[in-house]
Amino acid sequence: MRVTIADVARRAGVSKATVSRVLNGKADVDADTAQRIREVIAETGYVPSSRAVGLARGRTRTVGMLVPSLTWPWIGDVLQGVVDVLEADGYGVLLYTCTRGEESLRRFAEQVSGSAFDGLLVIEPENTLDYIAELHRKGLPVVLIDDRGHHPEFPSVATTNRDGGAAAARHLAATGRHRPAVVTGLAHFGCVRDRTEGFAEAAAAEGLLLDPQLVVEGDFTEESGRAAVGKLIASGKPFDAVFAHNDLTASGVLRALHEAGRRVPEDVAVIGFDDIQLAAHTEPALTTVRQPMREMGEAAAGLLLSHLEGVPVSPAPFILPTTLVVRGSSTPQ
Amino acid sequence: MRVTIADVARRAGVSKATVSRVLNGKADVDADTAQRIREVIAETGYVPSSRAVGLARGRTRTVGMLVPSLTWPWIGDVLQGVVDVLEADGYGVLLYTCTRGEESLRRFAEQVSGSAFDGLLVIEPENTLDYIAELHRKGLPVVLIDDRGHHPEFPSVATTNRDGGAAAARHLAATGRHRPAVVTGLAHFGCVRDRTEGFAEAAAAEGLLLDPQLVVEGDFTEESGRAAVGKLIASGKPFDAVFAHNDLTASGVLRALHEAGRRVPEDVAVIGFDDIQLAAHTEPALTTVRQPMREMGEAAAGLLLSHLEGVPVSPAPFILPTTLVVRGSSTPQ
DNA sequence: CTGAAAGCGCTTACAG
DNA sequence: CTGAAAGCGCTTACAG
Numbered sequence A, B: 001m002r003v004t005i006a007d008v009a010r011r012a013g014v015s016k017a018t019v020s021r022v023l024n025g026k027a028d029v030d031a032d033t034a035q036r037i038r039e040v041i042a043e044t045g046y047v048p049s050s051r052a053v054g055l056a057r058g059r060t061r062t063v064g065m066l067v068p069s070l071t072w073p074w075i076g077d078v079l080q081g082v083v084d085v086l087e088a089d090g091y092g093v094l095l096y097t098c099t100r101g102e103e104s105l106r107r108f109a110e111q112v113s114g115s116a117f118d119g120l121l122v123i124e125p126e127n128t129l130d131y132i133a134e135l136h137r138k139g140l141p142v143v144l145i146d147d148r149g150h151h152p153e154f155p156s157v158a159t160t161n162r163d164g165g166a167a168a169a170r171h172l173a174a175t176g177r178h179r180p181a182v183v184t185g186l187a188h189f190g191c192v193r194d195r196t197e198g199f200a201e202a203a204a205a206e207g208l209l210l211d212p213q214l215v216v217e218g219d220f221t222e223e224s225g226r227a228a229v230g231k232l233i234a235s236g237k238p239f240d241a242v243f244a245h246n247d248l249t250a251s252g253v254l255r256a257l258h259e260a261g262r263r264v265p266e267d268v269a270v271i272g273f274d275d276i277q278l279a280a281h282t283e284p285a286l287t288t289v290r291q292p293m294r295e296m297g298e299a300a301a302g303l304l305l306s307h308l309e310g311v312p313v314s315p316a317p318f319i320l321p322t323t324l325v326v327r328g329s330s331t332p333q
Numbered sequence C, D: 001c002t003g004a005a006a007g008c009g010c011t012t013a014c015a016g
Helices: A005-012 A016-023 A031-044 A050-057 A075-088 A101-113 A129-137 A161-174 A190-206 A222-234 A247-259 A277-281 A293-308 B005-012 B016-023 B031-044 B050-057 B075-088 B101-113 B129-137 B161-174 B190-205 B222-234 B247-259 B277-281 B293-308
Strands: A062-067 A092-097 A119-123 A142-145 A156-159 A180-184 A215-217 A241-244 A269-274 A287-290 A318-320 A323-325 B062-067 B092-097 B119-123 B142-145 B156-159 B180-184 B215-217 B241-244 B269-274 B287-290 B318-320 B323-325
Touching: A005 A016, A005 A031, A016 A031, A050 B050, A062 A075, A062 A101, A062 A293, A075 A092, A075 A119, A075 A293, A075 B075, A075 B092, A075 B101, A092 A101, A092 B075, A101 A129, A101 B075, A119 A129, A119 A293, A129 A142, A142 A293, A156 A161, A156 A293, A161 A190, A161 A241, A161 A269, A161 A287, A161 A323, A180 A190, A180 A222, A180 A247, A215 A222, A222 A241, A222 A247, A241 A247, A247 A269, A247 A277, A277 B277, A293 A318, B005 B016, B005 B031, B016 B031, B062 B075, B062 B101, B062 B293, B075 B092, B075 B119, B075 B293, B092 B101, B101 B129, B119 B129, B119 B293, B129 B142, B142 B293, B156 B161, B156 B293, B161 B190, B161 B241, B161 B269, B161 B287, B161 B323, B180 B190, B180 B222, B180 B247, B215 B222, B222 B241, B222 B247, B241 B247, B247 B269, B247 B277, B293 B318
Parallel strands: A062 A092, A062 A119, A119 A142, A142 A156, A156 A318, A180 A215, A180 A241, A241 A269, A269 A287, B062 B092, B062 B119, B119 B142, B142 B156, B156 B318, B180 B215, B180 B241, B241 B269, B269 B287
Antiparallel strands: A092 B092, A287 A323, B287 B323
16 A cells, blocks of 8 residues: 555665665665656655654654653743744654543653653653653653753753843832732742842842841742732731742732722732733733743753753753733733 | 664564554563563654655655735634644644745645645645646545535535624624614625625614615725725615624724724724634724634544545535624723 | 666465 | 464665
8 A cells, every 4th residue: 555665665776775865865876766766755655654764763853852741831932942942853752641640640650761752851740750750861852941949960952941030129119109019939940040130130239128027939820829819918027029939829819909999000010920911911911920831841952952862951940031021910001 | 863663673573563562562572572572662762764665555644724815813713722622632744824825825736736734734725726636636635624604515614604694683683773774795705795694684673774885895804894885874874773794894994993083892893703812802802703723723624534544424514613702892891 | 877686574375 | 372473564784
């Protein structure tokens, strides 16, 4: 049924080896012979079987991508960046997720051992860093996206979390705020530490009062933003701004403030992190520290390709800049 | 380096064929022999090479998924449903997108010809239905997600677009609206036709006045929602409700109405379609016709698996129900 | 410049 | 119940 390299060789009157040579653009093939073979290929519509090529070469020209979930708001952007770069180089992307917990990871591990792909891009699912690190140690090229401040011993891409936090603080100072509150993400995330530190440092430099009691831990969910506002108000401490560690949390903060009768931005300014689609649609629209998700995907894919092509890649994280996007939640518009 | 079936056979003192038998759970292997082989497998951590298995069996246990873009708001949900089902059955998912146009499609076609996967799941990129249909005709199992009313000759999953439109009209009637306007999606989409007809029919049945001049074509973007409101107002015709064909458009409608000084829902009710994350976060929150995206992904993956496993699948579309989600944009809350 | 042969790591009749 | 052999469709030394 399917036309194979043997068919092409027969019709062109040459050996399979020669067909393989022109297929792979090796030099030292007679121009006429090559031409004839190309014609036969065109006539027959022959395309090499990726399975057979993979087996013979020992590589699949396929990259694995492991993500914790596909429904997070910014995952699609990262994925798009990854796929664009990889596809342009003729690589396929095998997608794995971890929504089914242990079982998912077991399946994934099987694919790894079966060497279904040549390299791995990963947005770290909770508590899998050791496993990923082990894969890397065993020789699988890996690039981590959004290192969450873990600074692993293999290549990764991240953003300027610290600068992002600082930019938020400076913006609040510049717009006349004095007593900021912070709703962080999960405290054990490296990025949370970085954002917190960057914010605190800049706040101090700008003369803002950052009361430790006004720093509340959240978990990156909208609900945690609402809950945090409850705590902040209950503390009795005055505050005129809230820096939330992601947009989802900020959205919860916005709602809770509204319900509590505090006006945004008049009484309280709110700043988020990420700049997901939602951020431009809250009421008021959210000022936020933008992370270039798509660019992160592109950068990670690029690093992995270099690695696969044999270029040595530095384990130092590749850092992309965050940018402050000012909207109505921090300044009247 | 890597342990192969030959290594396992040697260590167990049997032939590769016998190892292969226990690997694939064939009957007729002596219990003791099988046990011994299993032990060797466990000791050595042997996992069959997916490349080699694929070549020998002629199938890869991999499914292709082609989407127009990964950054659309609801794509992630569909993808999650697809991956969950496929992964549970040990299938891998190869992801392809069409953001780079012709070039993307050329790459994709190569993968198809190289039989990189056993079957294909597709959310149709514009103008590719003929191509997809051809692949199906040539023998590639295909399931289309969100048929957009094209009703192809191969299996597909869709939602009750017509009922969804009808539900929107009935809800407006039930909440005391009289003169609805409609902002459709691209008119050549089948789903747009269905939503429009369902809405018009129910509107008539409920005694709503649907002025043809108040039916404006949009293109599923937020901007088209804003533009449509401009046209509606310019028409001079009174309207007290807007049914938009997706949530993004509805979001644009909401903003434009706000800017024009019309209150929602007091002066105008707004209803969207999809129920993307954004819908719950607009001001006011959006009443919308929910499409079960994740379930569509699950259903499509299930159909494809049946097909791959040899169960005959009906080309009649598999239809999932839409549900009306009522929020503040249509009723004061 | 080109071909014959071995090899990639499995599965699957075919014999026994 | 089990093994030897061929085959899946390529690539890659090795010779010439």
